[in-house]
Amino acid sequence: MILDSKIPSGPLETKWEKHIADGKLVNPANKRKYEVIIVGSGLAGASAAATLGELGYSVKCFTFHDSPRRAHSIAAQGGINAAKNYQNDGDSVYRLFYDTIKGGDFRSREANVYRLAQVSVNIIDQCVAQGVPFAREYGGLLANRSFGGAQVSRTFYARGQTGQQLLLGAYSTLSRQIGLGTVKMFPNSEMLELVLVDGHAKGIVTRNLNTGAIERHSAHAVVLATGGYGNVFNLSTYARNSNCTAAWRAYRKGATFANPCYTQIHPTCIPVSGDYQSKLTLMSESLRNDGRIWAPKKEGDRRPPNEIPEEERDYYLERKYPSFGNLAPRDISSRAAKEACDEGRGVGETGLGVYLDFKDAIERLGESVIKERYGNLFDIYKEITNENAYEVPMRIYPAVHYTMGGLWVDYNLMSNIPGLFVTGEANFSDHGANRLGASALMQGLADGYFVLPYTIPHYLAEIPRDPAPPTSHEAFSETEEEVTTRTQRLLTNGGKQTVKSFHKRLGNLMWDYCGMARNKAGLETAIQEIPKLKEEFWDDVNVPGEGSELNQSLELAGRVGDFLELGELMCRDALAREESCGGHFREEHQYEDGEALRDDENFSHVAAWEFKGDGNAPERHIENLEYEAVKMVTRSYK
Amino acid sequence: MNVTIRVWRQKNDQSEGRFEDHEAKDLNPNMSFLEMLDVVNEDLTNAGKDPIAFAHDCREGICGTCSCMINGKPHGPESGVATCQTYMRSFQDGDVIVVEPFRAKAFPIIKDLVCDRSAFDSIMHSGGFISIRTGSAPDANAIPIGKEVADMAMDAAACIGCGACVAACKNSSAMLFVSAKAGQLNLLPQGKPEKDARVLNMVATMDEAGFGNCTNQYECSAACPKEISEEFISKLNRDYLAASVKSVFKAVPSTMG
Numbered sequence: 001m002i003l004d005s006k007i008p009s010g011p012l013e014t015k016w017e018k019h020i021a022d023g024k025l026v027n028p029a030n031k032r033k034y035e036v037i038i039v040g041s042g043l044a045g046a047s048a049a050a051t052l053g054e055l056g057y058s059v060k061c062f063t064f065h066d067s068p069r070r071a072h073s074i075a076a077q078g079g080i081n082a083a084k085n086y087q088n089d090g091d092s093v094y095r096l097f098y099d100t101i102k103g104g105d106f107r108s109r110e111a112n113v114y115r116l117a118q119v120s121v122n123i124i125d126q127c128v129a130q131g132v133p134f135a136r137e138y139g140g141l142l143a144n145r146s147f148g149g150a151q152v153s154r155t156f157y158a159r160g161q162t163g164q165q166l167l168l169g170a171y172s173t174l175s176r177q178i179g180l181g182t183v184k185m186f187p188n189s190e191m192l193e194l195v196l197v198d199g200h201a202k203g204i205v206t207r208n209l210n211t212g213a214i215e216r217h218s219a220h221a222v223v224l225a226t227g228g229y230g231n232v233f234n235l236s237t238y239a240r241n242s243n244c245t246a247a248w249r250a251y252r253k254g255a256t257f258a259n260p261c262y263t264q265i266h267p268t269c270i271p272v273s274g275d276y277q278s279k280l281t282l283m284s285e286s287l288r289n290d291g292r293i294w295a296p297k298k299e300g301d302r303r304p305p306n307e308i309p310e311e312e313r314d315y316y317l318e319r320k321y322p323s324f325g326n327l328a329p330r331d332i333s334s335r336a337a338k339e340a341c342d343e344g345r346g347v348g349e350t351g352l353g354v355y356l357d358f359k360d361a362i363e364r365l366g367e368s369v370i371k372e373r374y375g376n377l378f379d380i381y382k383e384i385t386n387e388n389a390y391e392v393p394m395r396i397y398p399a400v401h402y403t404m405g406g407l408w409v410d411y412n413l414m415s416n417i418p419g420l421f422v423t424g425e426a427n428f429s430d431h432g433a434n435r436l437g438a439s440a441l442m443q444g445l446a447d448g449y450f451v452l453p454y455t456i457p458h459y460l461a462e463i464p465r466d467p468a469p470p471t472s473h474e475a476f477s478e479t480e481e482e483v484t485t486r487t488q489r490l491l492t493n494g495g496k497q498t499v500k501s502f503h504k505r506l507g508n509l510m511w512d513y514c515g516m517a518r519n520k521a522g523l524e525t526a527i528q529e530i531p532k533l534k535e536e537f538w539d540d541v542n543v544p545g546e547g548s549e550l551n552q553s554l555e556l557a558g559r560v561g562d563f564l565e566l567g568e569l570m571c572r573d574a575l576a577r578e579e580s581c582g583g584h585f586r587e588e589h590q591y592e593d594g595e596a597l598r599d600d601e602n603f604s605h606v607a608a609w610e611f612k613g614d615g616n617a618p619e620r621h622i623e624n625l626e627y628e629a630v631k632m633v634t635r636s637y638k
Numbered sequence: 639m640n641v642t643i644r645v646w647r648q649k650n651d652q653s654e655g656r657f658e659d660h661e662a663k664d665l666n667p668n669m670s671f672l673e674m675l676d677v678v679n680e681d682l683t684n685a686g687k688d689p690i691a692f693a694h695d696c697r698e699g700i701c702g703t704c705s706c707m708i709n710g711k712p713h714g715p716e717s718g719v720a721t722c723q724t725y726m727r728s729f730q731d732g733d734v735i736v737v738e739p740f741r742a743k744a745f746p747i748i749k750d751l752v753c754d755r756s757a758f759d760s761i762m763h764s765g766g767f768i769s770i771r772t773g774s775a776p777d778a779n780a781i782p783i784g785k786e787v788a789d790m791a792m793d794a795a796a797c798i799g800c801g802a803c804v805a806a807c808k809n810s811s812a813m814l815f816v817s818a819k820a821g822q823l824n825l826l827p828q829g830k831p832e833k834d835a836r837v838l839n840m841v842a843t844m845d846e847a848g849f850g851n852c853t854n855q856y857e858c859s860a861a862c863p864k865e866i867s868e869e870f871i872s873k874l875n876r877d878y879l880a881a882s883v884k885s886v887f888k889a890v891p892s893t894m895g
């Protein structure tokens with residue numbers, strides 16, 4: 001299979017402009033006749049649905065949530081990057097582009113990232129016009145903060161609730177289009193299959209989560225904006241219901257899955273406290289602007305933090321990475337925390353934690369300034385741990401947070417299945433092997449407001465101008481049959497073990513063998529164990545209740561069934577990538593000082609996996625990454 | 639610790655509901671309330687019974703999905719938190735905890751503790767936005783906005799759309815929800831041109847959806863997990879009055895967008 005990235009020719013700076021100019025347009029009178037299905041109403045989905053609706057297309061937007069406003073994007077805390085250079089600190093489109101490429105450890109596609117940096121400035125304009133209440137300075141202009149992996153202040157934020165405010169902005173413009181009738185919204189509707197007609201994506205089959213009704217929907221094109229798959233690890237910072245089903249079903253229908261092993265483990269999360277735990281909570285990276293990270297120098301030092309004198313503390317990020325210090329990128333900071341804990345210097349009951357300390361910042365700026373900046377995060381910390389971080393340092397530990405991998409897409413954000421577009425966290429395109437803070441929100445909105453509305457029309461203008469296929473088409477009946485068979489099988493399985501128990505076991509395997517550090521033997525073990533667990537799942541899972549009503553066990557069972565397959569693919573991908581890069585750290589490939597050792601000669605490519613049928617090994621295809629504008633260098637934050 | 643939950647079970651909107659008692663044993667006080675329900679549900683599933691349906695997603699107080707009445711209070715005993723941010727340490731060993739769905743005419747019950755809050759979306763469709771075309775926005779710093787105004791707009795915008803305000807109100811009024819969204823947009827210069835139409839449309843849709851009238855008891859604000867101030871209600875009342883007067887003279891367009 002040839003993965004054609006369709007990168008436009010010409011200099012990097014003008015590729016996008018040229019591409020827009022070269023594309024065909026859809027006649028305004030015809031737009032209404034084109035139907036577009038958008039699955040997902042997070043930042044990527046809501047922004048695309050609103051914009052395409054506004055342009056005149058007939059849009060149908062689906063979400064398994066009860067309202068578009070509840071998508072997982074709502075939980076993003078810290079901020080969104082844009083190359084506005086409002087702080088006059090030397091930022092530019094090029095610098096944001098370069099930081100993102102470098103942050104991704106030279107494993108992302110240059111042209112996509114450059115476009116992302118270009119449109120980043122429009123995003124902020126758009127959001128402010130919608131009424132998004134970004135933080136402001138006393139003079140009335142927009143405020144900024146810094147995030148990891150950057151030496152400029154380019155992150156816009158709305159207290160610790162940036163994702164919420166951006167999503168509510170997108171949801172409000174979407175609401176307007178729903179009111180005007182250009183977008184038809186389908187909440188409580190979970191896509192369970194993709195429908196292909198003559199090799200093109202032409203529809204989906206959904207289950208109404210409240211009534212159990214299985215429904216068919218057809219269109220001229222389908223967009224998946226269905227988010228990331230981090231819940232394959234069971235415990236993560238994701239919302240509990242985030243899942244991989246839409247992307248996975250598309251993969252099984254022929255869409256290639258790119259770089260599945262690239263997962264981001266975020267350094268600053270509240271440590272796991274017990275076996276009952278259902279989710280991990282992020283403490284925003286923005287805290288690292290003022291908090292200092294340390295572990296005791298001595299092994300097994302169990303003294304309370306405030307009793308450990310200054311000279312016995314190891315501010316290990318400042319020590320190892322003096323130029324970025326506490327703002328070293330996420331992959332690096334997470335590994336450094338793991339290292340300290342592996343050396344027996346971890347803190348807290350479990351020994352799996354390090355300190356994030358605000359003592360110096362409070363002394364320098366006063367408690368009220370710290371409260372103003374991070375008050376709600378300190379409150380969340382208090383609620384969960386019952387500790388006051390103004391007085392004792394926070395305890396933090398890395399947790400699964402984001403997935404850089406996703407369905408493969410070309411420059412137009414179209415997968416290798418014609419008519420199937422993938423945006424936001426669900427695609428693989430912009431973050432390489434590690435995503436920088438505050439750039440997922442940027443990407444989701446860039447894709448939805450400013451990229452897809454140009455590229456989908458190019459596709460629509462090229463296909464025959466016929467109505468979308470009728471849902472009575474045999475492709476729809478066959479696909480519906482697949483869905484009902486699978487659902488029935490889960491419901492009538494009569495097994496003994498709960499769905500949750502399988503999810504937990506899968507999560508443990510993934511964390512142990514495909515987590516922060518990976519090695520050949522471990523990955524091979526996982527590749528043996530996961531299929532066995534999958535078999536046990538289908539033999540012995542207990543799914544209570546009926547299919548014709550709200551059935552949360554059934555929903556989870558379908559999702560865990562898919563995670564069990566995806567988990568195996570992630571391990572295969574991690575095994576095949578014999579190098580360390582970004583979030584993918586192979587113990588066999590490191591420098592003497594423990595830094596990640598990339599192998600540009602053999603692995604400077606995207607690995608995209610093709611499904612070859614149940615029981616067969618998937619096939620690994622590659623797209624070579626060619627850098628025109630930047631030189632690949634060893635990524636250093638020292 | 640051990641507790642008993644007296645929990646509302648109802649198959650669907652059409653059927654009758656009833657309370658059922660379940661034991662939750664060997665709990666850790668640092669467990670969240672929803673994690674306690676997870677434990678009960680695992681037990682129910684293993685015993686071959688139907689687990690309790692409850693709404694949840696982010697489990698960190700931001701998505702607005704979770705929605706339990708706990709001992710008669712929306713989101714439980716602590717103020718300023720959602721159900722998912724309620725921890726077992728707020729209860730005593732041996733407690734009987736009564737758990738119900740949010741109840742209101744405009745929020746029909748779907749199953750057990752899950753209710754339908756789509757009426758909030760309908761209110762949003764009728765005016766909870768600023769009509770701005772993608773790509774046509776001026777530079778973000780073109781209109782400076784005083785920090786106080788921006789902060790106040792953010793206070794209103796913090797609403798998570800959970801419906802606790804409605805559940806807390808004896809009239810099931812949605813005024814706090816509507817006033818928070820309208821308040822945010824009306825405060826900002828960008829939102830001024832459509833202010834009157836927004837207020838009239840959102841209030842009209844709220845009435846049609848079956849929410850009751852506000853009689854200024856402010857139970858809503860007390861129950862709000864984001865502690866949104868009742869002052870936004872007073873502000874909405876003023877804006878509504880002004881818009882109504884103008885609309886008599888046909889100075890307000892009846893539609894937006």
Ligand SMILES: Cc1cc2nc3c(=O)[nH]c(=O)nc-3n(C[C@H](O)[C@H](O)[C@H](O)COP(=O)(O)OP(=O)(O)OC[C@H]3O[C@@H](n4cnc5c(N)ncnc54)[C@H](O)[C@@H]3O)c2cc1C
Pocket residue numbers: 039040041042043044045062063064065068071072073074075076077078079080162163189190191192225226227228237238239242243245246282401402423424425426437438439440441442444
């Ligand atoms: C705690 C936390 C904090 C974060 N903070 C930041 C930050 O400060 N800055 C930043 O840039 N990024 C941050 N991120 C990352 C960022 O929030 C996400 O990557 C981003 O919001 C993803 O947006 P999305 O639109 O792609 O997907 P999502 O917001 O996950 O939306 C997915 C949508 O798809 C729907 N969906 C999924 N599957 C189906 C299906 N089968 N059928 C129907 N509908 C379906 C869902 O209902 C939902 O509407 C954070 C992430 C976390 C976990």
Ligand code: FES
Pocket residue numbers: 693694695696697698699700701702703704720721722723798
């Ligand atoms: S589950 Fe999201 S607010 Fe409670």
